[in-house]
Amino acid sequence: MGKVRTGLSVSLDGFISGPNDGPEAPMGVGGERLLAWYSAGDTEYRLPGTDMVFMVSAQTAEFLKETRETTGALVFGRRTFDLTHGWGGKHPLDVPVFVLGGSVPQEWVYEGSPFTFVTDGLESAVEQAKAVAGDKDVGVGAASIVQQCIKAGLLDEIHMDLVHVLLGGGVSLFDHLGTGPIDLERTRVIEGAGVTHLTFRLMK
Numbered sequence: 102m103g104k105v106r107t108g109l110s111v112s113l114d115g116f117i118s119g120p121n122d123g124p125e126a127p128m129g130v131g132g133e134r135l136l137a138w139y140s141a142g143d144t145e146y147r148l149p150g151t152d153m154v155f156m157v158s159a160q161t162a163e164f165l166k167e168t169r170e171t172t173g174a175l176v177f178g179r180r181t182f183d184l185t186h187g188w189g190g191k192h193p194l195d196v197p198v199f200v201l202g203g204s205v206p207q208e209w210v211y212e213g214s215p216f217t218f219v220t221d222g223l224e225s226a227v228e229q230a231k232a233v234a235g236d237k238d239v240g241v242g243a244a245s246i247v248q249q250c251i252k253a254g255l256l257d258e259i260h261m262d263l264v265h266v267l268l269g270g271g272v273s274l275f276d277h278l279g280t281g282p283i284d285l286e287r288t289r290v291i292e293g294a295g296v297t298h299l300t301f302r303l304m305k
């Protein structure tokens with residue numbers, strides 16, 4: 102069985118997008134800074150199955166390759182799905198995505214769609230994603246889903262691409278937790294260009 106883990110770009114002050122995200126600015130005001138590291142290095146990484154070419158550090162390229170190979174399914178909230186218009190048709194990692202929401206957008210329901218819309222709760226979405234992922238990992242996002250996974254004890258690992266910026270506001274990754282302290286074990290640190298990849302295991 103793979104892990105359930107996050108994989109989000111996060112500012113040093115804990116935001117995954119800037120203020121006022123919406124159709125005009127899916128990452129919010131200033132939020133594009135969170136993605137600048139994808140073109141801040143000197144090593145080319147071509148994401149298989151897409152025309153996306155990233156310029157990152159050699160260590161980050163290796164890490165991105167590993168992430169692609171070990172991710173079997175994703176669970177995302179409906180806001181991210183809507184803001185990205187379903188990542189233009191399929192997620193860049195080219196794995197099934199389980200979209201948690203209050204309704205099903207019928208225009209996205211068709212034979213062979215990579216998206217499954219889940220309206221019966223977080224546990225159901227994570228269960229379905231795990232079943233599809235098999236030995237591989239399930240990536241979860243965005244903030245509302247991560248917070249619920251932590252509260253429900255479903256999250257095994259926090260991975261964050263820590264971006265060297267203070268955004269000052271926006272969607273906070275660890276808002277609304279309402280739990281006591283949660284101890285973490287740092288399992289990996291990778292220094293990239295304009296980013297530090299950090300991985301922590303949740304102590305259960």
Ligand SMILES: NC(=O)c1ccc[n+]([C@@H]2O[C@H](COP(=O)([O-])OP(=O)(O)OC[C@H]3O[C@@H](n4cnc5c(N)ncnc54)[C@H](OP(=O)(O)O)[C@@H]3O)[C@@H](O)[C@H]2O)c1
Binds near residue numbers: 177
């Ligand atoms: N930095 C990064 O790497 C990164 C990556 C992805 C996204 N983002 C950003 O993250 C932001 C979106 O995150 P977010 O936390 O605001 O929203 P989100 O998690 O993407 O989606 C929230 C929505 O998911 C649905 N939902 C959540 N829990 C549910 C449950 N238990 N049952 C049924 N439906 C549920 C609800 O949709 P309904 O309204 O349908 O009920 C809710 O409004 C955007 O700014 C996006 O650009 C950043």
